[in-house]
Amino acid sequence: MMTGRSILVLDCTQKGEPSEGKLLKQFFSICRLFKPAKAKAVCYSVRSKSELLSKLNTGKRYDIIHISAHGLKEGPRDATIGNGSTWEVSAEEIDRLDHTAKLVFLNACVSNTKKMAEAFKSDYFIAPSTEVRWDDAALFSLMFYKRYVVDGVSIKHAFQFARSHTKTGKDYKSFWYKK
Numbered sequence: 046m047m048t049g050r051s052i053l054v055l056d057c058t059q060k061g062e063p064s065e066g067k068l069l070k071q072f073f074s075i076c077r078l079f080k081p082a083k084a085k086a087v088c089y090s091v092r093s094k095s096e097l098l099s100k101l102n103t104g105k106r107y108d109i110i111h112i113s114a115h116g117l118k119e120g121p122r123d124a125t126i127g128n129g130s131t132w133e134v135s136a137e138e139i140d141r142l143d144h145t146a147k148l149v150f151l152n153a154c155v156s157n158t159k160k161m162a163e164a165f166k167s168d169y170f171i172a173p174s175t176e177v178r179w180d181d182a183a184l185f186s187l188m189f190y191k192r193y194v195v196d197g198v199s200i201k202h203a204f205q206f207a208r209s210h211t212k213t214g215k216d217y218k219s220f221w222y223k224k
Contacts, residue, residue, distance in 0.1 A: 050084035050108040050109065051108050052107065052111065053087055053089075053107045053109070054069050054087070054089070055088075055091050055110070056088065056113045057091045063179050065152060065186065069111060070086060073088075092128075094127065094132040094134055098138065101144045102143050103143070104144070106145045107144075108146065108147050109146060109148045110148070110165070110167070112126065112149070113152045114127060114129075114152070114156075115128060115153055116153030116154040116156035116172075117154075118154075124153075124155055126151065126153045136160040137164070140163070140166075145166055146166075146168075147167060148167055148169040149167040149171070151165070151171070151172040152185075155176060157172040157217075158172075169200050170222070172217075174215075177217075181211060181212060184213075185207045190203075200222075204217070
């Protein structure tokens with residue numbers, strides 16, 4: 046079981062959309078109550094590009110940063126993340142921020158790129174390579190966190206467990222890690 050983990054959850058989805066961030070907030074609360082994982086999650090609903098950038102630009106080190114957003118991979122730029130309609134953030138903008146984490150889990154379609162992984166400066170980076178339904182992405186994250194945060198298995202084993210126990214094997218093909 047993990048001890049003393051700090052988790053930042055940023056939910057960039059629009060009002061009226063299913064909220065993975067709210068789901069994770071409830072999940073981490075339940076974990077603290079019924080199986081004390083000693084993992085404290087701070088969750089924010091992010092409504093603008095400037096709000097996302099300011100939440101990431103704190104200089105604070107988190108064990109986990111989880112971002113639920115929409116991902117786009119169109120045009121001349123590499124993947125971007127945002128709310129799916131009115132704003133987006135590029136890997137270059139993220140790279141300029143002062144943030145660190147052991148693990149960044151970016152649940153945003155087609156955001157598993159080298160450029161995005163490097164922008165977050167984390168030891169590990171998980172994101173889908175394809176367009177994935179929100180409920181499949183949310184289930185994958187719950188299965189992953191159950192194994193990693195609650196059961197205390199390694200990131201690699203938690204990742205493999207989530208892939209094998211959900212129908213997301215083609216969506217979450219691999220994760221990035223610093224050697």
